[in-house]
Amino acid sequence: MSFAGLVWLRATFLVLRVVAPRAADRRALDVWCTLPPGARHHRLDARPRPGDVVRLPAPRGGGEVVAEVWGAGQADGAPVVYLVHGWGGWRGQLGAFVDPFLAAGHRVVAVDAPGHGDADAGFMGPHRGTVTEMIEALEEAVRAFGEPAGVVAHSLGTTVAMAVLRDGVPADRLVLLAPNPAFAELLDRFASVLWLGDRAKAHLRGALEDITGRPIDDFDVIPAGADGAMPDALVVHDRGDRETAHAVGAAVAQAWPNATLLTTEGLGHYRILADARVVEAAVAHVAR
Structure with missing residues (x-):
């Protein structure tokens, strides 16, 4: 992600957290699931x-x-x-x-x-x-x-x-x-970098667990x-x-x-x- 893209996403989440929290939740899941550029190349x-x-x-x-x-x-x-x-x-x-x-x-x-x-x-x-x-x-x-x-x-x-x-x-x-x-570590890093806020972070974790049908800790390689x-x-x-x-x-x-x-x-x-x-x-x- 470019620096300009990161700044734009941070600004987006800062605004959505205040005016449209549910939109912030949906946007967080969308960004998490977005593949990096070149995934199909x-x-x-x-x-x-x-x-x-x-x-x-x-x-x-x-x-x-x-x-x-x-x-x-x-x-x-x-x-x-x-x-x-x-x-x-x-x-x-x-x-x-x-x-x-x-x-x-x-x-x-x-x-x-x-x-x-x-x-x-x-x-x-x-x-x-x-x-x-x-x-x-x-x-x-x-x-x-x-x-x-x-x-x-x-x-x-x-x-x-x-x-x-x-x-x-x-x-x-x-x-x-x-x-x-560990996925919890990745989620913490993701939320910190994008300034998600506690609500969007909690919603994202729940949405991921709904998709996988498991707690995200079940996907940790070390244990x-x-x-x-x-x-x-x-x-x-x-x-x-x-x-x-x-x-x-x-x-x-x-x-x-x-x-x-x-x-x-x-x-x-x-x-x-x-x-x-x-x-x-x-x-x-x-x-x-």
């Missing part, structure tokens, strides 16, 4: 070549999500690895993992959630998205292509992967790339595997990540008894997805 495409594109039904909104599959010609029973993008991302960002996993004997499935990449718009309309739709997109892919041997997830995609596995989908291995902070319920995990986080602090990944690895932390330097939040050392470590973790 292929900013980084690390795919070695196109795979087989399959369109699957999105449970909400009547549209379709996209799954791209590599290795469909391998012998039946090849273990499946799912690649899960983050907020505003798309499947091509994780394309560097495709060939190494194929070489290790896996089938690879990468998914675009509603509003992202080549998927249709979500139930809230164009340029909008929710974590619930991202979760449902991965669930649809698992129904279509089978249970995962491994899941490689980036940023908010780590919450998506955690939620799907927690709700009963088994997996052998999990790779978390730059996991995101989700603290009891050892998650698959063996490799957590990869760059020390200079400006989107999500390295301390978050370190806290996940410390809290989960079956997690290992790999710290990188100089890769930030996105270059970590195409780094040869990171890809090699992820494939070794899943394929061992």
